[in-house]
Amino acid sequence: MDAKDHFININGIRLHYRDWGGQGEVLLFLAGMGCAAYIFDGIAPQFLDSHRVFGLTRRGHGKSDCPDTGYDADTLSEDIIQFLSAMKINQVILIGHSMADIELTTVASKHPEKITKLIYLDAFLDRSNLSEVFENNPLKDIEKETFDFEKITSVNEYIILLKKEDLQLRDLWNDVWENHLLEILKVNEDGYVRFPGSESSSAQLMETLCSFKADYSKVKCPTLSFFAYPSIESGLPENADHALRKEMKKYIKEKIIPWKKENKARFEKEFQNGKVVELEKASHYCFMDKEEIVVKKITEFISE
Numbered sequence: 001m002d003a004k005d006h007f008i009n010i011n012g013i014r015l016h017y018r019d020w021g022g023q024g025e026v027l028l029f030l031a032g033m034g035c036a037a038y039i040f041d042g043i044a045p046q047f048l049d050s051h052r053v054f055g056l057t058r059r060g061h062g063k064s065d066c067p068d069t070g071y072d073a074d075t076l077s078e079d080i081i082q083f084l085s086a087m088k089i090n091q092v093i094l095i096g097h098s099m100a101d102i103e104l105t106t107v108a109s110k111h112p113e114k115i116t117k118l119i120y121l122d123a124f125l126d127r128s129n130l131s132e133v134f135e136n137n138p139l140k141d142i143e144k145e146t147f148d149f150e151k152i153t154s155v156n157e158y159i160i161l162l163k164k165e166d167l168q169l170r171d172l173w174n175d176v177w178e179n180h181l182l183e184i185l186k187v188n189e190d191g192y193v194r195f196p197g198s199e200s201s202s203a204q205l206m207e208t209l210c211s212f213k214a215d216y217s218k219v220k221c222p223t224l225s226f227f228a229y230p231s232i233e234s235g236l237p238e239n240a241d242h243a244l245r246k247e248m249k250k251y252i253k254e255k256i257i258p259w260k261k262e263n264k265a266r267f268e269k270e271f272q273n274g275k276v277v278e279l280e281k282a283s284h285y286c287f288m289d290k291e292e293i294v295v296k297k298i299t300e301f302i303s304e
Contacts, residue, residue, distance in 0.1 A: 005018055005019075008087070014064065015083065016036065016037065017055060018040075020053040021048055021052070021053065022049070022052045023051075023052055025052070026053075026091070026092045027053045027054070027093045028054050028092050028095070029053070029096070030095070031055070031058065032097040032100060033099045035062075036061050036064075036196075037056060038183050043291060043294065047295075054087075060196070061196055066196060066197050066198055066201050067201075071201055074106065076102060077110065080103055081111060093115075093119065093302055095118075095121065097121040097287065100123055102209070105214040105219060109215060112221065115221050117222050118223040120226065121287050122285075122286050125259075125260075126266065127210050136251055138251055139236070145164060147164070149161065150192065152193045155187070157193075158193040159181050159185070167237060168235040168283065172283055172285055176288065224274070226286055226294065227260050228282035228284060228286040229256070229278065229282060230281070231281035232252055264278070277297045279294075
């Protein structure tokens with residue numbers, strides 16, 4: 001893969017973008033919260049035969065600037081519009097993971113002439129009731145090994161400990177995750193490793209995420225939405241006993257699956273030109289652990 005990193009000055013800030021090459025209509029990847037364009041290094045190159053493929057890293061993430069403000073839906077979406085304008089891209093297929101539904105929906109609503117298709121990667125989710133959905137997660141109260149990340153001076157050490165503490169990341173670990181973290185983790189002026197962004201930018205993004213309301217009637221283009229339904233093994237510690245596994249199964253069956261199904265039903269109601277793909281035993285990062293079927297369905301959709 002001969003991907004290249006570039007930077008562009010738009011909307012008063014400098015944003016990072018990744019160029020995987022290719023030819024044809026432009027396909028622009030947008031990552032979820034906490035991630036940068038590198039997270040798509042596994043899937044993005046698989047569309048180069050038919051499309052020109054880019055990934056834009058949101059403000060406050062990765063190697064993009066982290067300004068004090070601008071984390072509302074309108075400004076985040078304006079970043080994308082100005083990126084397209086600066087790159088002289090007249091029309092684009094937007095594909096976004098997780099919180100990128102904010103940008104996908106807003107851009108398509110405000111600038112329908114620029115968007116030919118939308119693809120939501122486990123992104124079309126109503127987060128207004130997140131606290132209720134996650135309040136009974138049995139993993140919330142289990143004892144697990146924790147680490148002090150405040151005083152780590154080595155990026156490699158940070159990654160090793162992160163894999164041990166984050167059980168879902170442990171299950172998904174691959175070369176793409178490794179490179180993604182190596183690229184975005186940085187040593188600050190005090191000599192300690194930190195994720196990009198700030199407490200303020202993260203708080204503003206979370207506020208936007210949980211309060212986002214969209215008028216989907218203004219989205220006219222063909223739309224594909226993936227919904228990932230997790231396995232009971234998701235995030236379980238290796239020594240999980242029968243009781244914990246039983247609790248997790250009940251929680252996923254009674255809380256997570258119904259929440260996802262409600263969002264699927266809402267998507268089908270709101271989008272007259274929408275298609276759905278449901279993925280069983282899939283993680284939130286379904287484009288990684290269900291890569292083959294995700295690539296197949298996207299290829300079919302963008303070829304229509």
